[in-house]
Amino acid sequence: MIDLRNIPSAKEELDRYEVEHNFHSWSYQPAQSPPRVVSAKGVRFTTEDGRERLDFSSCFISHNIGHQDQRVVDAICQQAQSLTSFAPSMSTKPRALLTKMLAEITPGDLSRSFISLGGTEANEAAIKICHQFTGRRKMITRFRTYHGGTATSMSLSVGDSRSWAQVLGGTDMVRVPQPYCYRCSFGLTYPACELQCVKYIDEVIELEGGGEKVAGIIFEPVTGANGIIVPPPEYFPELRKICDRWGVLMIADEVMSGFGRTGRWFAMDHWNVVPDIMTMAKGMTCGYLPLGATIVRKHIGDRFKEQFFSHGATYAGHALCCATALALIPIYEEDNLIENSELMGRYLLDKAMELKDKHPCVGDVRGLGLFVGLELVKNQKTKEPLTPLDAKIRPGLNPKLEVAQKLGELGMMAMAANPVNVIAMAPPLIVTKDEIDEGVAIMDQALNVADVYAS
Numbered sequence: 001m002i003d004l005r006n007i008p009s010a011k012e013e014l015d016r017y018e019v020e021h022n023f024h025s026w027s028y029q030p031a032q033s034p035p036r037v038v039s040a041k042g043v044r045f046t047t048e049d050g051r052e053r054l055d056f057s058s059c060f061i062s063h064n065i066g067h068q069d070q071r072v073v074d075a076i077c078q079q080a081q082s083l084t085s086f087a088p089s090m091s092t093k094p095r096a097l098l099t100k101m102l103a104e105i106t107p108g109d110l111s112r113s114f115i116s117l118g119g120t121e122a123n124e125a126a127i128k129i130c131h132q133f134t135g136r137r138k139m140i141t142r143f144r145t146y147h148g149g150t151a152t153s154m155s156l157s158v159g160d161s162r163s164w165a166q167v168l169g170g171t172d173m174v175r176v177p178q179p180y181c182y183r184c185s186f187g188l189t190y191p192a193c194e195l196q197c198v199k200y201i202d203e204v205i206e207l208e209g210g211g212e213k214v215a216g217i218i219f220e221p222v223t224g225a226n227g228i229i230v231p232p233p234e235y236f237p238e239l240r241k242i243c244d245r246w247g248v249l250m251i252a253d254e255v256m257s258g259f260g261r262t263g264r265w266f267a268m269d270h271w272n273v274v275p276d277i278m279t280m281a282k283g284m285t286c287g288y289l290p291l292g293a294t295i296v297r298k299h300i301g302d303r304f305k306e307q308f309f310s311h312g313a314t315y316a317g318h319a320l321c322c323a324t325a326l327a328l329i330p331i332y333e334e335d336n337l338i339e340n341s342e343l344m345g346r347y348l349l350d351k352a353m354e355l356k357d358k359h360p361c362v363g364d365v366r367g368l369g370l371f372v373g374l375e376l377v378k379n380q381k382t383k384e385p386l387t388p389l390d391a392k393i394r395p396g397l398n399p400k401l402e403v404a405q406k407l408g409e410l411g412m413m414a415m416a417a418n419p420v421n422v423i424a425m426a427p428p429l430i431v432t433k434d435e436i437d438e439g440v441a442i443m444d445q446a447l448n449v450a451d452v453y454a455s
């Protein structure tokens with residue numbers, strides 16, 4: 001065995017370890033190591049070759065406050081000096097304070113949280129709470145969504161090609177379409193459609209056994225990895241009424257859309273609708289340390305004073321991670337990041353709209369806050385997709401990934417590895433107008449690569 005304190009670490013060796021010893025997420029395992037990131041600050045990151053690039057993906061929509069904020073780094077060091085973690089059966093000050101803080105910033109009477117380590121875990125807890133509270137098994141989920149990588153959360157991620165390669169399970173799934181107006185599943189146009197997509201959910205609940213059988217519906221308020229899908233304004237208020245009628249719980253997965261990303265604390269705040277359960281992660285600790293949470297309304301939380309809560313984890317409420325969130329969450333308000341997301345989001349959306357006029361490969365541009373997507377097509381009129389739905393799980397480059405590669409060469413990372421033909425621009429919420437101009441100019445150049453495939 002090699003000396004464990006002195007593992008050879010020259011560039012070539014690190015490259016080899018990446019290729020031979022590491023599993024890379026959601027991909028064929030690469031023949032070459034990806035560029036190695038050595039530092040990051042604000043909206044930019046630097047690779048080993050000294051090259052600086054713009055981070056317009058906020059590292060999969062997690063680094064909302066930007067990279068290496070000293071206030072958060074200091075808070076982590078300070079907590080680490082006294083207590084990194086302890087058994088979750090005991091109380092720690094960071095966990096107690098964080099659960100109170102989450103009750104303050106989330107809408108309505110959402111008030112009792114289970115603190116986990118990421119978005120997938122937060123959704124697993126949400127589904128279990130939903131089943132335990134209602135005593136029912138069926139869970140409605142929407143096509144074109146991603147709720148996480150484990151068996152249950154991946155089962156809920158229908159229409160995402162990443163779920164096709166996996167053995168699924170965990171809950172009885174019922175699938176319904178998204179409010180995806182650009183490609184309406186009912187062939188209708190908003191507002192003349194009178195929200196057929198919501199009415200259909202009402203019918204599905206009835207056909208699936210209504211209040212006796214259907215436990216809940218899980219959704220991303222603004223769908224992220226599957227295409228930045230923003231619902232029409234009436235969608236969630238109408239869905240709330242339907243769920244109330246059947247006693248079906250609404251689970252809002254705010255893992256991507258939460259923490260200012262859409263220009264509000266949480267995306268559901270846009271429609272003044274309080275879900276029964278909300279999940280969050282990413283922007284909660286912005287990747288400084290991992291953390292997730294599942295928060296429920298008061299009457300749901302109170303039930304578990306009499307009913308056994310059948311869920312848990314060794315690192316639930318990890319003190320160091322909770323202290324990170326405690327130091328970080330107030331920064332959203334102190335630095336006006338949520339207002340900046342709304343303001344800069346409008347600017348980014350306007351600039352992105354201009355790209356549609358210039359590039360035949362851009363079929364649609366949509367977004368809310370600093371969460372803006374460009375849907376790529378072969379033809380703007382026919383809306384023929386640039387790549388088929390299974391392109392993500394096929395080997396080799398495809399036209400969308402060629403755009404992503406070009407973006408990298410030109411000096412920017414966007415959210416382009418999604419399973420669909422949408423490239424998202426979602427910079428940290430500290431972004432300025434100048435940085436948006438810089439990012440959009442890079443995108444403008446990179447899109448030329450896809451124009452070759454469009455007519």
Ligand SMILES: Cc1ncc(COP(=O)(O)O)c(C=O)c1O
Pocket residue numbers: 060118119120121123146147148149220224225253254255256281282
């Ligand atoms: C909406 C949504 N839910 C859940 C998850 C899973 O979160 P994590 O990767 O932290 O497990 C993601 C991850 O991208 C997500 O976008």
